[in-house]
Amino acid sequence: MPDYSHFARSGRDRQPGDNRMTALPATRRDDYRALHDSFHWDVPEIFNLAEVCCGRWARDPATMHRIAVYTEHEDGRRASHTYAHIQAEANRLSRALRELGVQRGDRVAIVMPQRIETVIAGMAVYQLGAVAMPLSMLFGPEALSYRIDHSETRVAIADETSIDNMLAARPDCPTLRTVIGVGDATGRGDLDWDTLLAAQIPEFTAEQTKAEEAAVLIYTSGTTGPPKGAVIPHRALIGNLTGFVCSQNWYPQDDDVFWSPADWAWTGGLWDALMPALYFGRPIVGYQGRFSAERAFELLERYGVTNTFLFPTALKQMMKACPTPSDHYQLKLRAIMSAGEAVGETVFTWCRDALGVIVNEMFGQTEINYIVGNCTAQYDESRLGWPARPGSMGRPYPGHRVAVIDEDGRPCPPGEDGEVAVCATDIHGHPDPVFFLGYWKNEAATAAKYSEYDGLRWCRTGDLARIDADGYLWYQGRADDVFKSSGYRIGPSEIENCLLKHPAVSNCAVVPSPDPERGSIVKAFIVLTPSVTRSFDNDAALIAELQQHVRGQLAPYEYPKAIEFIDQLPMTTTGKIQRRVLRLQEQERAEKPAG
CATH class of the missing domain: 3.40.50.12780 (ANL, N-terminal domain)
Incomplete structure (x- = not known):
């Protein structure tokens, strides 16, 4: 199990099977290398x-x-x-x-x-x-x-x-x-x-x-x-715990109460909320009902929730519904983890300024969960951490070796887009317990998930990112979400984040729309805020305004040449936007004969 004995307070013994992590007083605010390089896994043979x-x-x-x-x-x-x-x-x-x-x-x-x-x-x-x-x-x-x-x-x-x-x-x-x-x-x-x-x-x-x-x-x-x-083994919980503890700013503390709207039927709710909270013996709130921003604030206040996992879609709704929550609610939040989509600068800033919490973005997937993220630990100078960078998904959590690789499996240099991959062994050469066992009755798909380079086995995530000189990863979208327009390689994340800064935009999704001249053009599906009045003339003016809003902040080829207003974006049960549904819709429209 995670061994943080290098950072354990004197006088407090770790119990067998205990993944609790505590820290010595920090002498600097970026303690990443000390945490990551000194970490060693300790996985028992018997574990349930x-x-x-x-x-x-x-x-x-x-x-x-x-x-x-x-x-x-x-x-x-x-x-x-x-x-x-x-x-x-x-x-x-x-x-x-x-x-x-x-x-x-x-x-x-x-x-x-x-x-x-x-x-x-x-x-x-x-x-x-x-x-x-x-x-x-x-x-x-x-x-x-x-x-x-x-x-x-x-x-x-x-x-x-x-x-x-x-x-x-x-x-x-x-x-x-x-x-x-x-x-x-x-x-x-x-x-x-x-x-x-x-x-x-x-x-x-x-x-x-x-x-x-x-x-x-x-x-x-x-x-x-x-x-x-x-197929997920019992040991995978162990592999999740370093990320959970860090992303929740050194969980657990004595008064911790956890809540997340994430469905316990999927990885985010089960492995990122329910099981780790119970593992540490702290209470978790289960709410049976539809999510709304108002109910979210009520639950946070009623149960004195200190720690939460809120996916970006939920945070966007809460930000739009209640820009100044401190005027209406007494909250005890000390940590917010977010995953599933990029949070974006707008939501990041709102959480910091309106909620008083710096969001710790996290990245993972069902097969290899909780592998990259942040640990701001902003409330306690005695606890180690590293600074979050707005828009970044963070750094590899202790115990995980993560790289951005090219199509041949070679690590990409800083600043170059590639596929996020996780090594089967940590930096010390020990097996990483976070890995799934394989796909049920699908050996071919399991084999295709991995590639080898320089004697190391890497598990591909299908997600694109770039890594900077300090080891922070910057999400660029799913590999299948990235498209080309007029020869330019375009990812949706940056355009969507830009659109969300406009006060008329509640949520949005960017996909390619087939075009005979350019191959495809950038199209944005936009959910407007309730206060926006719709009319033919107003829609045309608003489309032009949104296009200019993006054109003025991003590259000229990135602005959405087509915009469609819709009431609701297609979403998965986990709160992720289903861009694939919108892409297929655009393809079907393009294939229909005129008239």
């Missing part, structure tokens, strides 16, 4: 997510009654849940799943939002030695049936948000033997959660899993072909 995130806290009399999870429903219902309660319920479910025939390594689908049963189900599956497959409650029948059938899932757990689609998908899932209904889905599955657990005793002997064993199966959509199932 349920044990380190719940079991050990539930057994200890000093922590068993500590609040682990606060839950709130959009209808106003609220509850709090201790580690002891979660463990007892997980024990009951583990026994029930074993009676249903779930064996070590079998897949169990969990299709629920941020509710306590989602946490209990995960712990039950992990300690059983089975593989949890979190699925978004927003998935339709086709998306569910593909994943459940492809993964050969045996049991699915669904609540009222997903049971209809689950039942519609079931005929195409021959391996799915049992559907367990939760909450208002009671009576609609084969078995009911409450009845099932009530029939079991709250005791279970957990499997002794190896750190290398599979724990989670998460399907990730690519640019071509069906979604691929990334």
